[in-house]
Amino acid sequence: PLLVGLLANKDPAAKKYAEWTGKACRADGLRYELRVLDDPIDVEAALMDANDDPRVHGIIVYYPIFGQEESFSGASQDDYLRDSVSFKCDVEGLCHTYRTNLYRNVRYLDYPSNTEKCLLPCTALSVVKILEECPGCYDMTRPLGKRNEGKTITVINRSEIVGRPLAAMLSNDGADVYSVDVNSIYLFTGGRLHKVDETPESSVRK
Template sequence: MPAEVLDPSDLAETFRAQIRAEVAALPEPLTLAGFRVEGDGPTQTYAEYTRRGCEKVGIRFDQRVLPAEEVERAVHEAGSDPSVHGIFLYYPILGLAQDRWLREIVDPRKDVEGLHSFWSRCLYENRRYIDAERTKRAVLPCTPLAVLKLLEASGITDVGAVEPLAGLKACVFNRSEIVGQPLAAMMANDGAEVISFDVEGPLAYVPSRGNGSYEVRGTSVDRATALAEADVVVTGVPSRDFPLVRAEEIKPGATCINFSTLRNYDEDIVRTAGVFVPRIGPMTVTMALRNAVRLHHNRQG
């Protein structure tokens, strides 16, 4: 039986309906400021997706296209501007090392992408709230969060459980600071055993049962073994040299998700997978807008 191909647009619209209702109930309109450098390309496309997403839920999108050397100053100004409620940066801007610094100058109270180190600490320490009263929810990075929500929609998770991915094995191809690494940690926080691959080799993210944390260990597990055992396979390799994941490599019935801009799966994957998600873009933008509303609620107390 061929895999169910899950369209992220359908799930995104479900979340957008919830966001629209929350935004409409606010006493003031929300404004999201997006910063990118001049020129065409993927960042322009991503910013356009954000504009459309904002329009659909009633959030104002203020796109600011600047020379790279002016972005830092503009982000500082947006952080202190009470009329700006959320900040979105479209990378690359200055280059890998400098872009890491740009993430740190975003006010975490306005960081809709959830990439500031304040939010990273919450994630890696598995802190779901930022106040003792547990009334202010932490935000998570929008692309890994989109993957988790798509896993929920696939029916593979135990929604509502303390560890909704307990007992599952996952295989993730990507260990970037922005997506792959936080995704592996989030899945381990939710109970999954994760084998994470990148050019430096595999690592295992192993849940520590009962205390809501995980350990990262070296492992000798190879690609073939990890794929054959994985209930969930997530790929995000932005290279045409990546050997496509084929139907005969995966566990029958596995849920397979691709978040790369390139195709990481062979077309025959639907013969063996249970659920296949070929892209996640609409959900990434929607989770950023969800974060914007959550951050606003946190600021209002």
Template sequence: MTATELDPSPVAARFRDQVRADVQRLAEQGRALRVVGLISQEEGPAATYARYARRGFEDVGIGFELRRTTPAEAEAAVAAANTDRDVDGIFLYYPLSDRAGDRWLRELVDPRKDVEGMHSFWGRLLYENTRFVDPERTVRAILPCTPLAVLKLLEAAGVHSDRADAPLEGVTATVINRSEVVGRPLAAMLANDGARVHSLDLTGSLTFEPAVGRHAHDVRSSDIDRRAALAASDVVISAVPSRDFELVRAEELKEGAVCVDVAEIANFDASVRERARVVVPRVGPLTVAMAARNLVRLASARRRP
């Protein structure tokens, strides 16, 4: 078996077309959308991501301004963007501070402008599997843009069941790295859609049991190790930002698995293409498209009477 490589760019293009039409609709109503990105680094992954984001937002007609700040000035920069009536969305490019400081900055972003979907307001809805903000179910909850991009790529790879309310029912997945930005919300989103998810991290293993038959997923401690988790998984997603990470190899995988690399550096050995069915080498283009989609939803909700 030789794996098919799934390029995220054509998938992202389809979503950008939809977003572009929505942006045009808002423009015809007199609303020009604008995002502010806050960054503290001149070079590195954050700066690269910001350049891609600018192109992605501007491609669909959304204005993008990158504001440089320092760790000491970051809180004030977030506050200024929150209160700026001409700013519809805020994007933070990490690290802006240290880990605790970045967590605090995420909480300072106005949830109504949080295009990344990382504020605890949105996190609570995610972990409770609440899909709408209002009782009338007219305003959809915002989901973290990178995990959401992964779900859309799995759909494009043909990973789905016949149940609309549980599109990943029967799927077993492993997510390597339980970060608050990608790994943990992604595991929850997969489980909310019906998958059983083994979450592996340096601190140990957890299993996210699917939300099929109940309102939300359940999380339990697990003693499953990497070998057993990978061997059982139809989907393997890795997001480890370290060159010391032991790459996932072909012999560890279940035959026909779908492998998604979310990390800035490769997490999968080239040999996985001999055993996997689909390999997704990057997610970035679709992450930006999901952020733009989130922005349109936030802006549209704020315009409701």
């Protein structure tokens, strides 16, 4: 398998992440190719080329590239690029297909056959996996989707990388989840999302 990384910024953390990706791939016997782009405007074309290349099995884009700079589509340019990664090549679970399925609690790409699981963002998923091992957090004897029932959880941060997917995953497992961000607080409950009149302090006390 070939994983292609696209790097188009001078951010030291992104460069270090790219180095670690290469080391991890080599340790596991995977091929890794880092494509460094001098001009961020070239990322979209490079991304489309990688999407269409049958030799490429996975794509990882190292952000930030444009930060919160708005794209013509209305979202940020980085969000636009994230959604441009084909779900067939997305190794991070961040493209539109996987995000939409997560927020709708669709766990498989091929429903109703249910043989191909959707990818989930790794940092948020790792938090869930840790909670599954903590006594009293998850009831693994209960059916999928009900293992967190009766729990109230507050997630502070609503980024697309960690906070938002984590809140959705916990809610999909049955919990009532308060999602707290700078400008608003939402409650995920019963598969629905409600804006609520709470404060960060009152949400945490729940």
